[in-house]
Amino acid sequence: MIGDADALDDDAMLRMARETRLSETTFVQSPSADGADYRNRIFTVAGELPFAGHPSLGTAVAVARARGERSVRYVQQTGAGLQPVGAELTEDGRHASAWMLQEPAVFGAEVDKAKAMAAAGLFPEDAHPELQPQVVSTGVPHVIAPVGSDGPLARARPDGVALAALLDGAEAVVLYLVALDPGRGRAHARGFTPSVSGGEDPATGSAAGPLCAYAARRIGTERLVIDQGVEMQRPSRLEAEIEGDRVRVAGEVVVLVDGSLHL
Numbered sequence: 001m002i003g004d005a006d007a008l009d010d011d012a013m014l015r016m017a018r019e020t021r022l023s024e025t026t027f028v029q030s031p032s033a034d035g036a037d038y039r040n041r042i043f044t045v046a047g048e049l050p051f052a053g054h055p056s057l058g059t060a061v062a063v064a065r066a067r068g069e070r071s072v073r074y075v076q077q078t079g080a081g082l083q084p085v086g087a088e089l090t091e092d093g094r095h096a097s098a099w100m101l102q103e104p105a106v107f108g109a110e111v112d113k114a115k116a117m118a119a120a121g122l123f124p125e126d127a128h129p130e131l132q133p134q135v136v137s138t139g140v141p142h143v144i145a146p147v148g149s150d151g152p153l154a155r156a157r158p159d160g161v162a163l164a165a166l167l168d169g170a171e172a173v174v175l176y177l178v179a180l181d182p183g184r185g186r187a188h189a190r191g192f193t194p195s196v197s198g199g200e201d202p203a204t205g206s207a208a209g210p211l212c213a214y215a216a217r218r219i220g221t222e223r224l225v226i227d228q229g230v231e232m233q234r235p236s237r238l239e240a241e242i243e244g245d246r247v248r249v250a251g252e253v254v255v256l257v258d259g260s261l262h263l
Helices: 010-020 053-065 113-119 152-155 162-170 205-219
Strands: 025-031 037-044 071-078 081-089 095-101 104-112 134-137 141-147 175-180 187-193 223-228 238-241 245-256
Touching: 010 025, 010 152, 025 053, 037 053, 037 238, 053 071, 053 095, 053 205, 053 245, 113 141, 113 162, 134 205, 141 162, 141 205, 152 175, 152 187, 162 175, 175 205, 187 205, 187 245, 205 223, 205 238, 205 245
Parallel strands: 037 071, 141 175, 187 223
Antiparallel strands: 025 037, 071 081, 081 095, 095 245, 104 134, 134 141, 175 187, 223 238, 238 245
């Protein structure tokens, strides 16, 4: 997170995001919408996102640290609207639990199973036998693509051309490949996108919300613990739960680096 970013233009923010080569880089600016505490601009190496999950949680913690606060509830302004966010920081401010309420789910078109699997380098029979891939958004659209077991997740090797064609056709940003275990309220996921360096996101909070909304509608599961990034050796865990007409997404935040940027 880069604070006090009011003076930065879009080109400067994009260049900084490309310099960091992180999945996302956020820039905190003064809000322009009534009721917002700050504006959160979110950039990947490819460009600006209207909304993202992990950068929302991390930025809320970074803002709290900058303001010297430990228990916070804010409203952030993003390109998708206004989202409540909150965090509880430890006494030293290095660890926190954070949460957000994402936008109400919008269910888009279903996606051909064979094309979804091919984009991940898999076979049509790797798809879940009953659950159809679908575009779902709680702020930014993702292709939610259930598989039949954990096996296909380990074998997935995205085809860059097929992945880009799938996402462009669906007007989505991530192919979220997921093995659901509704009996345990668990899910194992991988997020493939050309928008991040390396083509795979170790943790996709903006897809956790759509996945939870999808599971609630399709199989009646309203709470999920989602493990992601395991195959990248960058494991993450998110908790998602239906709350009214929104999805609450929560996780742990750990501060790794503090520093100053001189322009």
